[in-house]
Amino acid sequence: MKLQMMYSFMKADIDLIEKELHKAITSDSDLIQKASLNLIEAGGKRLRPIFVLLSAKFGKYDIQAIKNVAVALELIHMASLVHDDVIDDAELRRGKLTVKAKWDNRIAMYTGDYILACSLEYMTKIENVEAHRILANTITEVCLGEIEQIKDKYRFNQNLRDYLRRIKRKTALLIAASCQLGAIVSGASEDIHKKLYQFGYYVGMSYQITDDILDFTGTEKVLGKPAGDDLLQGNITLPVLYAMNNMNARTKILTVHENLNKEEMKEIISVIKETGAIEKAHKISQRYLQKALSVIKDLPENRTKKSLIDIANFVGKRKF
Amino acid sequence: MSLQESLNLVASIKENVQQKITHHYLTKYIELPFIDEDRIILLLNSMVDQNIPKNDVEKFVTSAMLIQIALDTHDKVTNHGEDLKKRQLLVLSGDYFSGLYYKILAEVDNIPLIKVLAEGIKIVNESKIALYRNKDNDIDTYMNNLKNAESTIVTKFCSYFGSSHLYPIVEDILFLNRLIREREMVNGGETSALFEGLVKCIFPTKKVLFHQLSAEMKRRITDTYDQYITFSKNRLKEYLKELKNPSLLLGQRIKFLVMERQTVFNLHLEEG
Numbered sequence: 008m009k010l011q012m013m014y015s016f017m018k019a020d021i022d023l024i025e026k027e028l029h030k031a032i033t034s035d036s037d038l039i040q041k042a043s044l045n046l047i048e049a050g051g052k053r054l055r056p057i058f059v060l061l062s063a064k065f066g067k068y069d070i071q072a073i074k075n076v077a078v079a080l081e082l083i084h085m086a087s088l089v090h091d092d093v094i095d096d097a098e099l100r101r102g103k104l105t106v107k108a109k110w111d112n113r114i115a116m117y118t119g120d121y122i123l124a125c126s127l128e129y130m131t132k133i134e135n136v137e138a139h140r141i142l143a144n145t146i147t148e149v150c151l152g153e154i155e156q157i158k159d160k161y162r163f164n165q166n167l168r169d170y171l172r173r174i175k176r177k178t179a180l181l182i183a184a185s186c187q188l189g190a191i192v193s194g195a196s197e198d199i200h201k202k203l204y205q206f207g208y209y210v211g212m213s214y215q216i217t218d219d220i221l222d223f224t225g226t227e228k229v230l231g232k233p234a235g236d237d238l239l240q241g242n243i244t245l246p247v248l249y250a251m252n253n254m255n256a257r258t259k260i261l262t263v264h265e266n267l268n269k270e271e272m273k274e275i276i277s278v279i280k281e282t283g284a285i286e287k288a289h290k291i292s293q294r295y296l297q298k299a300l301s302v303i304k305d306l307p308e309n310r311t312k313k314s315l316i317d318i319a320n321f322v323g324k325r326k327f
Numbered sequence: 328m329s330l331q332e333s334l335n336l337v338a339s340i341k342e343n344v345q346q347k348i349t350h351h352y353l354t355k356y357i358e359l360p361f362i363d364e365d366r367i368i369l370l371l372n373s374m375v376d377q378n379i380p381k382n383d384v385e386k387f388v389t390s391a392m393l394i395q396i397a398l399d400t401h402d403k404v405t406n407h408g409e410d411l412k413k414r415q416l417l418v419l420s421g422d423y424f425s426g427l428y429y430k431i432l433a434e435v436d437n438i439p440l441i442k443v444l445a446e447g448i449k450i451v452n453e454s455k456i457a458l459y460r461n462k463d464n465d466i467d468t469y470m471n472n473l474k475n476a477e478s479t480i481v482t483k484f485c486s487y488f489g490s491s492h493l494y495p496i497v498e499d500i501l502f503l504n505r506l507i508r509e510r511e512m513v514n515g516g517e518t519s520a521l522f523e524g525l526v527k528c529i530f531p532t533k534k535v536l537f538h539q540l541s542a543e544m545k546r547r548i549t550d551t552y553d554q555y556i557t558f559s560k561n562r563l564k565e566y567l568k569e570l571k572n573p574s575l576l577l578g579q580r581i582k583f584l585v586m587e588r589q590t591v592f593n594l595h596l597e598e599g
Contacts, residue, residue, distance in 0.1 A: 090418050127441055
């Protein structure tokens with residue numbers, strides 16, 4: 008089933024969010040306007056706004072209020088992508104030139120900062136202080152996670168705990184916050200918004216582990232970057248950690264450096280695959296998924312819950 | 328508040344900010360950002376006589392300082408020739424400092440101030456893009472963009488606390504500080520983005536850097552530059568006359584800026 012089909016009953020609201028995203032970034036600077044539109048029109052899964060809307064269905068659903076949170080979260084995600092492309096020196100994203108490639112790093116910095124400000128401005132339409140505290144805390148944790156990622160690059164002696172802590176901050180927290188904020192702003196009970204937070208957290212962990220697996224199993228055409236690119240950049244992901252339990256693979260992995268050529272990387276990817284590390288990582292991803300499904304078992308049975316289950320399963324099986 | 332009490336408060340806020348931006352790993356690779364005391368003084372002045380608890384005053388000013396530092400940090404991200412790790416950490420530390428501004432204000436429940444400062448961030452970045460691209464700018468537009476980039480966070484803060492009357496002082500102090508700082512850089516033989524921008528404004532057809540210009544061309548730029556410094560100083564002298572109590576910290580700072588911080592061009596203009 009396609010991702011969009013899983014929440015088709017909310018199509019009108021999703022379309023509204025798309026329109027709001029366009030409205031959210033209006034600038035006197037034609038360059039900011041162009042760069043931001045480029046980004047919005049490049050699309051994306053819009054996972055965060057979808058989670059916000061679905062979670063809001065567990066409370067008093069008012070799209071006019073909840074759209075502000077949904078838009079704010081997508082804008083935060085977008086702003087971080089613009090800056091991430093400077094960090095990764097990335098030329099392409101979703102098949103399109105990145106802001107830093109089309110213009111340069113400085114323009115990307117200013118555009119990202121502008122989008123983040125738009126996001127916070129949108130969020131301030133929400134008066135719920137708890138929602139702001141959760142989001143602010145999430146933003147700072149995400150940044151600290153990214154700083155940790157830089158610190159841990161090419162640090163081959165890290166352990167599973169380091170990895171899980173890093174992906175929690177890097178990915179899971181923002182998805183968890185999306186689920187929780189949707190519920191909080193719609194006035195759902197504490198029990199429900201905490202469960203949704205847990206659900207988002209587990210889905211986010213599973214999502215990132217799958218992402219890290221796809222770095223080895225995906226094709227350049229689908230991923231938009233060469234296979235093994237994460238490892239080449241020094242990111243020690245779960246498949247790498249598992250593969251390092253094998254002495255032969257470990258020896259090969261320890262030779263990785265940023266100037267490794269394509270053929271050498273191809274060989275290392277093949278060695279990693281032979282160790283069974285991909286399957287082991289997949290099992291962990293599935294385990295997080297099961298936890299996600301288990302935590303929402305007690306939520307009221309409705310169409311929304313079914314959508315959350317479908318999306319969680321999609322995350323576990325996705326190939327892109 | 329007496330001069331000494333003001334000085335203590337400024338020092339305490341500066342220490343708070345310093346503490347917030349100090350991160351064991353970041354400080355290994357990037358310089359600790361500059362914490363501008365003049366900005367702290369201006370931010371504090373916007374809240375004078377408003378009966379805001381001291382703890383809140385400190386938090387509001389700290390958050391505005393953090394956002395300014397975040398934006399300044401992102402100015403340091405270059406396009407080429409820099410250590411990759413340093414560039415990556417400049418991006419992330421700026422993002423982290425932005426997050427801290429939001430976090431502090433969310434903790435003290437001040438959502439309207441989050442909004443006002445977010446509006447300010449937008450204007451600052453629009454102005455920075457205009458400055459950076461510097462396309463078809465006349466010199467007044469260029470300097471106006473610089474003024475906005477330097478002062479909007481503080482003027483937005485002032486507007487929130489009903490101190491719009493401080494706008495001109497804020498604009499001129501921060502503008503003048505920047506002009507003097509950049510002039511000192513040029514005097515020290517460094518490259519100044521501001522001077523290169525002026526070359527583009529005044530000699531749009533010349534594709535050369537400031538230091539490659541002839542002595543006469545350099546003089547034209549430095550004369551124009553000095554005019555802006557003089558105008559700002561003169562305006563500040565006028566504000567000083569209208570200030571209720573010029574012996575307090577803000578008055579002292581203005582006096583220092585217009586009277587004492589005397590730096591002049593020591594360029595070897597004949598070397599063009």
